Amino acid sequence: MNERHHALDVPVRGGVLRVGVWEADAPDAPSALLVHGITASHRSWQWLAELLPGVRLIAPDLRGRGRSHPGTPAGHPPGMAGHADDMVAVLDHLGVDRTLVVGHSMGAFVGVVLADRHPDRVDQLVLVDGGLPLAVPAGLGTEEVIALVLGPTAERLAMRFASTEDYHDFWRRHPAFADDWSPELEDYLSYDLVGAQPDLRPATSHDAMAADTADLVSGTALTGALARLRHPALLLTAPRGLLDEAPGLYESGRLAQMLAGVRLISSREVEDVNHYTITMGARGAACVAEAVHTALAAV
Incomplete structure (x- = not known):
């Protein structure tokens, strides 16, 4: 792990969140809030952190x-x-x-809603293969949507x-x-496990993942936030999806139609990446880092 990295626990309603911080090399450096995907953790940003020594991440x-498992008390807003x-x-x-807020996958949806609910806390948005509605057929239940969109990513949560x-x-068998494959990926995957041998399991709560999926499909927070969007945003898309298949989550024709209304x-x-390697690979991380530098320069 990068020597700039440290972790701390931050109180939130119902418990604490584990927060990774990569400190910058100057005390007056700009900051960026990095929001990971639906079954990921803060360690998914290691590749980007290596390229942004001048930014507090x-x-x-x-x-x-990850290591954030507070309860959800009454009155805590659902989903995004x-x-x-x-x-x-x-x-x-x-x-x-x-x-600046940078969100990958579900983290991009969180970023859009964050900018809407708390507009004075956000300068700009960098949305990485997420943030606009996904192509999901109408009428599917939550578990059907999970199977359609996430597939093995969700299935592994029940595995030991x-x-x-x-x-x-x-994961070596995953396309x-x-x-x-990289040492950073092995570190990310090792952090994803909780429990003890021989009964290790992925850290993500299936219930949390399912609740967030339901909110993305049928909730109103995202659609309202997009309609009221007031912050400049760059969307970086991957040409391939979660299983390295083409097209990716945002087919070009459908994306053009959505962007016309936002x-x-x-x-x-971003060329030659999939939904994972757009952040967890050298090529993708370099393009995200370039977008971060451009956004910070504009601010």
Whole structure:
């Protein structure tokens, strides 16, 4: 792990969030809030952190992921709105008034809702293969949507692994990382396991994942936030999906139609990446880092 990295626990309603921070090499450096995907953790940002030594990077484990497993008390907003409010608690704890927000996959949806609920805390948005509605047929139940969109990513949450090496082997067989295996990926995967051998399991709560999926499909927070969008945003898309298949989550024709109805979002495709390696691979991380530098320069 990068020597700039440290982790702390931040109080939120119902418990604490584990937050990874990569400190910058200057005390007056700009900051960026990094929000990971639906079954990921803050360690998914290691590749980006290596490329941004001049930026203070703040990356929580979202509620129900990584080492963040607070309860959800009565009155806590569901889904994306709840995560957005948690992000404000993190910014408050770390003394950050306004920041660039970078979100990958579900984290991009959280970023859009964060900018809507707390517009004075966000400067700009970098949305990485997420943030606009996914192509999901009408009438599907939550578990059907999970199977359609996430597939093996969700199925593994019910699996148990005898060792860390077994979990690594599970992912070695996954097509997304056939050409992008790395020490950083092994660190990310090792952090994803909780429990003890021979009964290790992925850290993400299935209930949290399912509740967030339901909110993305049938909730109103995202659609309202997009309609009211007031912050400049760049959407970076991957040409291939979760299983390294083409097209990716945002087919070009459908994406053009969606962008025509949304203010302030520009879009660019990142070449030769899939939904994972757009952040967890060298090529993708370099393009995200370039977008971060451009956004910070504009601020």
